[in-house]
Amino acid sequence: MIDFWVGLFAVAGAAALLFLAIKVSSQSTLPATSTYAVTANFENIGGLKVRAPVKSAGVVVGRVTGIELDPNLYVARVTLALDARYHFSRDSSAQILTSGLLGEQYIGLEPGADDKNLEAGGRITITSSAVVLEQLISRFLFSKAETAGEQTPTEHAQ
Numbered sequence: 001m002i003d004f005w006v007g008l009f010a011v012a013g014a015a016a017l018l019f020l021a022i023k024v025s026s027q028s029t030l031p032a033t034s035t036y037a038v039t040a041n042f043e044n045i046g047g048l049k050v051r052a053p054v055k056s057a058g059v060v061v062g063r064v065t066g067i068e069l070d071p072n073l074y075v076a077r078v079t080l081a082l083d084a085r086y087h088f089s090r091d092s093s094a095q096i097l098t099s100g101l102l103g104e105q106y107i108g109l110e111p112g113a114d115d116k117n118l119e120a121g122g123r124i125t126i127t128s129s130a131v132v133l134e135q136l137i138s139r140f141l142f143s144k145a146e147t148a149g150e151q152t153p154t155e156h157a158q
Helices: 002-024 133-150
Strands: 035-042 053-056 059-069 076-083 093-098 105-110 122-124 126-128
Touching: 035 126
Parallel strands: 035 122, 053 105, 093 126
Antiparallel strands: 035 076, 053 059, 059 076, 093 105
């Protein structure tokens, strides 16, 4: 009989952990409102994933719904589903940002000043790719090694 209660307690604990994980997860969906799709091309998306948030002024205004390689331009074509309540001008810019130093990546939208808005099927043309930490470190180390190699040892006068 004790085995039954221990098993029941273990199942209840696992269910509680699953419930907590779902509640805490940042992968929540947008409210049940309509969306419109726009695309943006990036040279490097880093670790951006489908369902990553799209934010403007820190507010989630959409989600990444698709990522594919453009076979002609060899850039990443990212499809965004933006909430229909939010309208961005055609000259808005998009950049891939990171929450914290090593956190999740998301797309930040900066509104432009054009009178006409992006429409469904539109494209954001002003983009900034992700900053990849490994590339920054390797550039820094390479520049330090290069400057160290350029220095010539001085002769000591006796």
